[in-house]
Amino acid sequence: MKLIVAIIRPDKLNDVLESLYRAEVKGLTVSRVLGHGGETDAVETYRGTTVKMELHEKVRLEIGVSNPFIEVTVRAILEAACTGEVGDGKIFVVPVENVYRIRTKEKDEAAVTPALH
Amino acid sequence: MKLIVAIIRPDKLNDVLESLYRAEVKGLTVSRVLGHGGETDAVETYRGTTVKMELHEKVRLEIGVSNPFIEVTVRAILEAACTGEVGDGKIFVVPVENVYRIRTKEKDEAAVTPALH
Amino acid sequence: MKLIVAIIRPDKLNDVLESLYRAEVKGLTVSRVLGHGGETDAVETYRGTTVKMELHEKVRLEIGVSNPFIEVTVRAILEAACTGEVGDGKIFVVPVENVYRIRTKEKDEAAVTPALH
Amino acid sequence: MVSSVLSAAALLAAAVQEAAAAAPPPTVSPADTAWMLVSTALVLLMTPGVAFFYGGLVRAKNALNTMMMCMAAFGVCGVIWAVVGYSLAFGTGGNYLGDFSFALLNNVGLDAKGTIPHVLFMAYQASFAVVTATLIAGAIVDRMRFGPYLAFIGLWTVFVYAPIAHWVWGGGWLSKLGVLDFAGGTVVHINAGVAATVAAIVVGRRKDFGRQAMLPHNVPFALLGAALLYFGWFGFNGGSALASNASASQAFAATMLAPMATLVVWMLLDYFRNKHATAVGAATAIVVGLVVITPAAGFVSPQSALFMGALGAIPSYYAIVWRSRTRLDDSLDVLAGHGVGGMTGALLTGVFADAAWGGTNGLLHGNPGQLLKQATGVAATIVYSAIASFVLLKAIAMVSALAADARAQGRGMDISQHGEEAYTNGEGALLVLETVEAQPAARPAKVATAGGVA
Amino acid sequence: MVSSVLSAAALLAAAVQEAAAAAPPPTVSPADTAWMLVSTALVLLMTPGVAFFYGGLVRAKNALNTMMMCMAAFGVCGVIWAVVGYSLAFGTGGNYLGDFSFALLNNVGLDAKGTIPHVLFMAYQASFAVVTATLIAGAIVDRMRFGPYLAFIGLWTVFVYAPIAHWVWGGGWLSKLGVLDFAGGTVVHINAGVAATVAAIVVGRRKDFGRQAMLPHNVPFALLGAALLYFGWFGFNGGSALASNASASQAFAATMLAPMATLVVWMLLDYFRNKHATAVGAATAIVVGLVVITPAAGFVSPQSALFMGALGAIPSYYAIVWRSRTRLDDSLDVLAGHGVGGMTGALLTGVFADAAWGGTNGLLHGNPGQLLKQATGVAATIVYSAIASFVLLKAIAMVSALAADARAQGRGMDISQHGEEAYTNGEGALLVLETVEAQPAARPAKVATAGGVA
Amino acid sequence: MVSSVLSAAALLAAAVQEAAAAAPPPTVSPADTAWMLVSTALVLLMTPGVAFFYGGLVRAKNALNTMMMCMAAFGVCGVIWAVVGYSLAFGTGGNYLGDFSFALLNNVGLDAKGTIPHVLFMAYQASFAVVTATLIAGAIVDRMRFGPYLAFIGLWTVFVYAPIAHWVWGGGWLSKLGVLDFAGGTVVHINAGVAATVAAIVVGRRKDFGRQAMLPHNVPFALLGAALLYFGWFGFNGGSALASNASASQAFAATMLAPMATLVVWMLLDYFRNKHATAVGAATAIVVGLVVITPAAGFVSPQSALFMGALGAIPSYYAIVWRSRTRLDDSLDVLAGHGVGGMTGALLTGVFADAAWGGTNGLLHGNPGQLLKQATGVAATIVYSAIASFVLLKAIAMVSALAADARAQGRGMDISQHGEEAYTNGEGALLVLETVEAQPAARPAKVATAGGVA
C-alpha cells in the first residue's frame, strides 16, 4: 500500500481528476499549497513596495492506493498534469503500513476499495 | 516511529481532539483539505449555472507518534470520528525514519514526548 | 530518497527559506496549517463568549530530497526555525520509494535535481 | 382720486396676495421634501446595514442565509407594506388599528401629508417596516428555515408591526396617552427585540449551541454594518422630524452624540472585564447607543443625549454577559441590543425629555408622570409583541417545521437553504451543462464536464 | 395728493418687487439644489456599487481587475465628459448631436440651468456618464485587456453615450418624438446592455468558458454592490426630476417599490426552478427591478411601479437561463440585466404611463401610440449602440489585442493586468529594496532580502 | 383722503412686512439645513471610509486594530469635541484659541448660526474633528498600542486640532490674514499628515520593517474605503459652503472633478513606472485628488479643479516612491497622501483662486500675495502641529510604552490589543463556559468544553 502525494498546477486539477476517474481511482484528498521550484517569480508592486512572489499556487493530491493501483495512478497523473513548462510539479510515492476506513473500521486493502452503495 | 495521517469530517474535529487528549496524544498538526470519495455531490446554482460540488470539506490530522502510541492513537480517532455514514474518512499510518524537535534539537522518541513546563 | 516534513512558525518561514536556499535546496512545497502542542492558548472574547484558541498557526514544509541532501536540509531547518521557545515545531523524515518530475517524467534522483534553464 | 386710491388698494391687495403666494400655507415644502427624500434613502440603507452587521457575526457557512434574511425583507415586507401594512398603520381607523383606506396604496398621492407628498411619507414609513422586520433575524440565524422565516416576518409586519405603529404614530391609544417615541423605541426596537426572543425560544437552539464556539467569520463586515447603520440612522431619527428644521437638527445631533458616549462607556466596560476593548464590542456599542437615543432624539438636549448614550451602555452590556451564560440561544443578542436598549431608551426619555427642546417634560424637568406613560408604552409593546409573535410562530409551525434539521445546520444554511456558498473558489466544482440544442455541445458527454480551480 | 397717491403706487411697486424677490422667477432654488447635490453624490456612489456587484461575482484572481474596470471610469470617462462629452450631449446642437459650446466646461457656470446651478447639472450628468460606461465591464471581465478596455469606454462615452443622451435629454430627435425616458432606460441601460453584448462577442470567450465552473468568489460583495446600487438609484431616478418636488417623490417611491416586487417574483421563479431562492439571484433581482422602473419612474403610479417590477422579473430571469445555455460569454449577464431589463422597462413605460402622474398617457390609459414611440426609441438605441460599439472595438483591435492570452487569463487578470492581488498574505513575498543612497542599506545584499509571512 | 392714502401706505407697510416675512433675514433656512444635515452625515461616513481604506491595506492580523483606531475615534474624539473641543475651536476667544463659552455644549442651541441651527453647525464640525484624528492612524498601524493611541488622538484633538481650527475657521489669526482654506487643507490634511509623520518617528518602526514585505490583505476593502471617502467628501467640501447654494455646487463639482484628473495622471505615472496601473494606486489617487482640492473647492473654476487634480498627483506619487526607499515607517503614507497632498492643495489654491468663483484672486489672477499667505498658513500649521504632536507623544510615552513589543506585533495587533481576530473559523476554539448557576451546566466539566470547526 502506498500514499501517492502529487503537487500539480491548480488549472490541471480538472484534468487530473478526470484522468484518475477513468483509471477508477476514486478516493483522494486535495489541498491548496504554495510551491517553490524553478519557475520565474512574478513581480508585484504595492505603492512604493516592489515584491517578488517566490511561491506559486499549487494543488496537492494525496491518494492512498493498494499496490496494483500504484502504477496506473502515477501514470494517470503524469499524463494529465503535464504541460511541459517549468512548474508542472512532482509525484512522491510514500510507503504506508496500514490504512483504515473510519466508517467501517476496515483495514488495509478493504479500506481503500471504493464503497458500493 | 510513525506519522499518522487522518482525514476526518470537520464537525468531528472537536470530538477527535478530545479523544486524543484523553489518550494523552498532545502534539498534532491540522489542516483544511477537500476530499473526494463515495459521498453524493451537492448541487449548487449560480444564476444560470448549475454545478456539482465534487469535493467535500475535510480536516486532515498529522500526528507523529512513537511506537507505543500508534495503536491508541488510531483507536482514538476511529472511535471519535465515526458517524457510520459515507464520508467519515481514512487513516494512513506512514513510517517515519527520524523526528526532530526544532526547539531543543532532540531526536526521535524524545522529540515527540510532550514538553514539560 | 526522503520526504522531509517540517512544521515551523509562520514568522520563521522567511529565514528557513533563506537557509534552505543557501543549502542549495530549491524545490519545496509550503502550506498553512494549525498546530497543537505545548504552547499556552490565547484567550479571545466575542461579546459574552470567551474562547481558548487551542490551535496555533504554523507553516508546513514538504521537501523531497535525495539522500545526500537529507542531513543538510534537516540542519538548515533546525537552525533557521529555532527560537528556543515552546512552539518551534517538528521535523519528520519520511522514506520515499519513488519521485517523478511531472514535466519531464524523470524519475527519482533526476526528478529532484533542480532544472537548469 | 378715490378710485385711484382704491385701485392702489386693489393693487395693494394683489401685492399682499403675491406675498402670501411667496409664503404659502404649509403645503408641500421643497426643503422638507429634499430632507425626507434623503432620510428615506438613508433608512433603506439600514437594511443592508443589518445584513452586514449580522452577516459578519455568523460563521461563513451561514453568511448568505443571514444576509438574505435581511435583503429578502425588502421584497416580502416591502410589498406587504404597500398592499396592506401602511393602511393598517396609518389609515385613520380607531385606537388600535388603522383601516383599509390606503390599501394597495389607494389614495396615496402627490398631495401633502404634513409638508411632504403623501407618497413620500408612505415610502419613508415603508423603510421603517422593512428594517424592523430584519432585526428579528439576529435571534434565529444559523437554524431557522428560510420559507417559514419569510412567512413569519411577512405576517409579523401585518399583525404586530402595523398595529403598534398605529398605536404610537397613527393616532392610536399610546399617542393619545402622550407616550413619547420620537423615532421608534417601542414600535421598532422593543417590538423587534421581544419578537426575536420569542422566536429564538420557539424555533429552538442551534445544533451544538453551548458546546462549540461559534465565532464571527468576518468582523470587518460587522463594522461595515455598524457604520451603515450609524449613517442610515440619521435618516431614521433626523427624518422623524418630518421636516428640515430645528427639530431634525437636534435629533441629528442627539443621534450623533449618544453612540459616541455609549462607545466610550462600552470600551471601558469591555476593558475592565476582558482586558481588551473589542471591535465586535465597538460595533455593538454603536448600535446600542443608536437604539437608546431613538425614542428621545427630538425631545432632549444634546447634553442629555450624551448622558443617555453613556447610561444606555450598561444594561445592554450586562444583558449580553448574562445571556451568554444562559441556555437562551438569541444568537446575535437582539434582546440585549434592541429589546433592552429600546426599554432603556424609552424609559430614559421619560426622565430626560425637556419641553424646551420639543415634546413634553420628563422626570428631571418636573414631570414624573411622563415616566409612567413611558412604562405603559413599554409594557404594552412587550405584552402584545410577545403574545402575537408567539401565536404567529406556532401557527406557521403547524404548516412547516421552523428549524432546519441538524444535518442541514451542519452543512451550513447557505448550502441547505440557498444552494450556494458565500465564498467559493470553484475547486472541484463540476459544471452541469444544459446546452441549447441548436448549439454545438461543448463536450461529447451528455450532461457534465469537468470542473476546475478558479 | 396725486403725487402722494403716486408715491403710494411707487411704494406699492417697490412692495410688489420685494414680494417678487421673495418668490423669484425660477432661478436657483436652494431646496432643489440641496436635493440635486445629494442626488449627484448618490449616483456617483453607484460606480463603486457596480464595482462590488461585479467584483463579488468573479473569481478571486480577477476581482481587482473587475473593480478597476469600474473605478477607472471615474478617471477616463469623467475627464472625457468634462472635456467634450457634456458639450456633445447637452450643447444645443441639432437633432442628433450637441455642439462644442460647453467643451472644456466653458460657459458652465453658476447661473441657473432649470432651478439649479449649471455646474451642478453638469456634475449630475457626469455621474450618469461614468456609471453607464462601467456597466459594460460585466460582459468582458476575466479576459479583456485593461488598456483597450479604457480606450473603448472612453471613446464609447464620446461616440455612443453622448449622442444618445442628446437624442433623449439634450433636445434631440427622440425627445421631440415624445419618447418617454425618465431616468435613462434607453440612454443608460439598453445602450450599455447592447454595447456589452457586442463587446462580449468581439472580445471573444474566456479560456475554459463552458468547460469550467466560474463561481462568484464573494457573494457578500455582490450583495453590498446591489445595496449601494439600490441606494444610489434613488439619486438616479429621484434626481431625474431635477427638483425637490412631487415628481421626485413619486419617482423615489417607484424606485423603492419596483425592485421589491421584482425580488418577490424572482425568488419564486428561483424557488420553482432550483428549489432555492439564491442570494446571487436576489442581488440580480434588485438590479433588474431598478433597471425596469428607470424609464418610467416619474410617469407611473406607485401601483404601476409594483406591477412593472413584478412583470419585469420574468424576461430577465429567463434571458439569464437561456444565455447560460448558449455559447455567448456575456460573463455577468449585462444583456439580460440591463439590455432586456431596459427594453422591458422602456416598453412597459408606454403601457403604464399615466398623465395624471406626470408625462403622457400610455396604452393602458388610452394612448397606444406611446408604445410605438417607445419601441422606436428602443430600436434606435439598439441599432446605433450595436453598430457604433462594434466599429469602435474593431478600430481598437487594429491597434492592440483586445483579449489577454490564455496564460494571462490563467494566472488571473489581477496579476497580469495590474501586477497585484486582491488578497495576499505575503507568504513567500520577497521584498525588492531600492534604498535611497543616503540611507544605510537595510541589508548588505544589493537588491533583495527575504520575504516572510504576513 | 390723506388718511385713506396713509392707510394705504400702512397696508403697504404691512404688505412689505409680509413679504419680508416670506423672505426673512437669514435665520434658519430649511434648504440650507437639509443640505447641512446631509453633509454632516456624509462626513461622518468618512470615518468608516478611512477604517476600510486603511484596514484593507494592512495585514489580516492587524485589520481589526487598524479599523478600531478609526472607529474608536467616534467615541474618544467625539465626546471630547462635545465637552471642550468645539468650544476651544469655535468659541469667540482670541487670535489663537477659542474660549469655554460652548464647553459641554452650553449655549449650543436651536438658534441660527449662519442659516442653520447652531446644534447642526456643531455636529458638522464634530464630524471633521473625528475624521481628522483617524487620519493619523495610518502612520502607526501595526505597532502602536491601543491605549496610548486613544490618549494621543484625544489630547491631539484638544491641543492641536482645536487651535488650528480656530486659527482658520474660528476667527483666528490665519483667517484674519486672509489665508484661503475652504474645507480644511491646512486644518485637516497638513495637520494630520504632519502629526502622523511625527508619530511614526516617535513610536518607531515596525518589527521587520524593511525586511519583510507587508502587503495589503484585502484590496477591495481599500477600494471600498476610497469610495466611501469620495462619497463622504462631497459633504466635507460641498458642505463647507454651509448653505445649499452656488458655492456648494461649485465646491461639489470641483470635488468630483479633481480626483478624476488625479486618477488619470496617477494611472499614467504608475503605468510608466511599473508597467501596470494598480488598484491600490487608484484608491490612493482618489484620496490624493480629494485632499488637493479641499482647500480650493469653493474658490476655483471647474477647469482649475481639473488642473489642480492633475498636478496634485505628481508630488504625492513621488513622495510615496521616495518614502518607501527611506527608513521612515509611515506605514500607509499619510505624509505623502495628506501632508504633501495638503500642501500642494494649499499652495495651488494661492495660484488658481479666482474671485469670480468666490474668495480672493490668486497668482494666476494677478494676486501673487495670496500665494505667500497660503505659504504662511502651511508653515504655521506644519510647525505647530509637529511640535505639539511631538510633545504630546513624549508626554504619553512617560506614562506608558507607545509601541507593542515585537512578540505582540508578531502575533498581530488584533489578538494582542483586542483579544479577537478579524477572520476566524472557530477551528480549535475551545468554548469557556460560565453558566449561570441556576441553569443546568452544559457539561460535567467545570469550565471548558471542546471547540469545533465553524
Ligand SMILES: Nc1ncnc2c1ncn2[C@@H]1O[C@H](COP(=O)(O)OP(=O)(O)O)[C@@H](O)[C@H]1O
Ligand atoms: N523537492 C521538492 N519537494 C517538494 N516539492 C517540490 C520539490 N520540487 C518541486 N516541488 C513542487 O513542485 C512545483 C514545481 O516544481 P518546479 O521545480 O518548479 O518544476 P519542474 O518540476 O517542472 O521542474 C514546485 O512549485 C513545488 O511545489
Ligand SMILES: Nc1ncnc2c1ncn2[C@@H]1O[C@H](COP(=O)(O)OP(=O)(O)O)[C@@H](O)[C@H]1O
Ligand atoms: N484513497 C484515498 N486516499 C486519500 N484520501 C481518501 C481516500 N479515500 C477517501 N479519502 C478521503 O476520505 C474522505 C471520505 O471518504 P469516502 O470514501 O467518501 O468515505 P468512506 O471512507 O466513509 O467510504 C474523502 O472525502 C477523502 O478526503
Ligand SMILES: Nc1ncnc2c1ncn2[C@@H]1O[C@H](COP(=O)(O)OP(=O)(O)O)[C@@H](O)[C@H]1O
Ligand atoms: N507529535 C506531533 N505530530 C505532529 N505535529 C506536531 C507534533 N508535536 C508538535 N507538532 C507541531 O509542532 C508545533 C509545535 O510543537 P510544540 O510541542 O508546541 O513545541 P515544541 O516542539 O517547541 O515543544 C505544534 O503546534 C504542532 O503543529
